[in-house]
Amino acid sequence: MLDGVTRRYAVGGAAALDGLTVPVPGGACLVLLGPSGSGKSTALRLVAGLEPLDAGRVLLDGADLAGVPPERRRMAMLAQRPLLFGHLSVLDNVAFPHTVRGVPRRRAHADARARLDAVGLPGFERRRPGELSGGQQQRVALARALAAGPRVLLLDEPTTGLDTGARAEVHELLRRVRADLTLLLVTHDPVEAATLADRPGDRVAVLRDGLLQQHAPVGELYARPASLTVARLLGGRTEVPGTVRAGRHVSPLGALQLPVPVPAGPGVLVVRPELVELVPAGSGIAGTVAEVRVLGARALVTVAVAGAGGTARVHAEAPLGRQPAVGDPVGLRVPVDVRTVVPPSEDGERQQLP
Numbered sequence: 366m367l368d369g370v371t372r373r374y375a376v377g378g379a380a381a382l383d384g385l386t387v388p389v390p391g392g393a394c395l396v397l398l399g400p401s402g403s404g405k406s407t408a409l410r411l412v413a414g415l416e417p418l419d420a421g422r423v424l425l426d427g428a429d430l431a432g433v434p435p436e437r438r439r440m441a442m443l444a445q446r447p448l449l450f451g452h453l454s455v456l457d458n459v460a461f462p463h464t465v466r467g468v469p470r471r472r473a474h475a476d477a478r479a480r481l482d483a484v485g486l487p488g489f490e491r492r493r494p495g496e497l498s499g500g501q502q503q504r505v506a507l508a509r510a511l512a513a514g515p516r517v518l519l520l521d522e523p524t525t526g527l528d529t530g531a532r533a534e535v536h537e538l539l540r541r542v543r544a545d546l547t548l549l550l551v552t553h554d555p556v557e558a559a560t561l562a563d564r565p566g567d568r569v570a571v572l573r574d575g576l577l578q579q580h581a582p583v584g585e586l587y588a589r590p591a592s593l594t595v596a597r598l599l600g601g602r603t604e605v606p607g608t609v610r611a612g613r614h615v616s617p618l619g620a621l622q623l624p625v626p627v628p629a630g631p632g633v634l635v636v637r638p639e640l641v642e643l644v645p646a647g648s649g650i651a652g653t654v655a656e657v658r659v660l661g662a663r664a665l666v667t668v669a670v671a672g673a674g675g676t677a678r679v680h681a682e683a684p685l686g687r688q689p690a691v692g693d694p695v696g697l698r699v700p701v702d703v704r705t706v707v708p709p710s711e712d713g714e715r716q717q718l719p
């Protein structure tokens with residue numbers, strides 16, 4: 366549990382982390398998601414005890430960790446880079462947490478072998494880290510972190526330096542070894558957040574400028590971002606400014622019924638591109654394809670809709686090969702339940718919508 370956790374690097378300066386309060390239930394995964402400079406790594410270092418708090422408390426199972434040194438917090442960290450000892454064998458690297466505690470060599474090695482099996486690297490014991498790929502090195506680092514017998518695994522952008530295949534492997538492995546460990550993951554990548562925070566109790570805390578923006582299951586962040594910042598961070602693209610009147614969002618798209626009550630006044634409609642349906646011209650909201658960008662197996666189709674008060678741009682997705690061409694007239698369907706309205710300015714951001 367983080368309770369009012371605050372860190373100010375310069376006396377009198379802006380807080381890198383400002384009164385962050387979020388529960389971290391035992392056995393669950395909490396993701397700290399935010400852009401660079403939002404305070405994520407600071408939070409992780411405060412939890413690990415590597416950095417002093419200026420205010421607030423870090424609690425583990427209800428016990429305040431103030432004064433408990435990092436090595437006694439029962440936490441292990443998997444950093445962006447594996448940070449292995451280059452002169453030691455893979456086996457000795459993994460056995461290291463045991464060695465420093467004075468565990469007899471044979472027992473330490475037996476455990477390290479089991480950990481290497483668990484991360485899918487049996488037979489690599491005698492190699493040096495320099496003889497492994499980046500993904501394999503990160504798996505060794507994970508085996509070493511697990512060998513420390515932590516209650517909490519701290520993950521600091523653990524796959525940032527890896528290629529797509531190795532990233533997927535490390536993600537899969539983390540999901541497999543996770544068991545009842547508590548995970549605290551720092552990332553700027555919503556896909557990583559969604560991949561690792563996929564159990565019912567898992568939550569994502571979105572940070573910006575050291576402030577908590579939203580704390581919710583990842584599905585809710587996608588479906589109901591509380592602010593433009595959250596919507597953008599989660600890869601949202603469509604932002605249609607307009608006005609809310611009597612439960613409808615009024616913009617060049619028309620007067621669209623909203624699924625939940627929203628206070629009257631200016632508001633921006635945000636809609637996930639994968640939830641907008643492209644339908645034949647003549648049905649739905651009439652628009653014209655303004656741009657098509659291929660994103661792997663899907664194409665991102667930008668549709669311009671001219672209406673009262675100007676032109677809105679709405680992004681939709683189509684399977685590759687089935688996308689319309691620039692200039693084509695198309696129809697758009699925006700199902701009622703996917704319409705979300707957020708405050709128009711980034712200043713209004715912390716205010717949660719009902």
Ligand code: ADP
Nearest residue numbers: 374375381399400401402403404405406407408
């Ligand atoms: P993130 O991990 O989200 O990129 P950080 O926690 O690293 O964010 O940084 C949050 C803010 O604190 C940034 O403005 C950063 O410049 C500042 N900061 C981080 N570490 C230090 C430090 N050791 N000394 C001074 N300022 C720091």
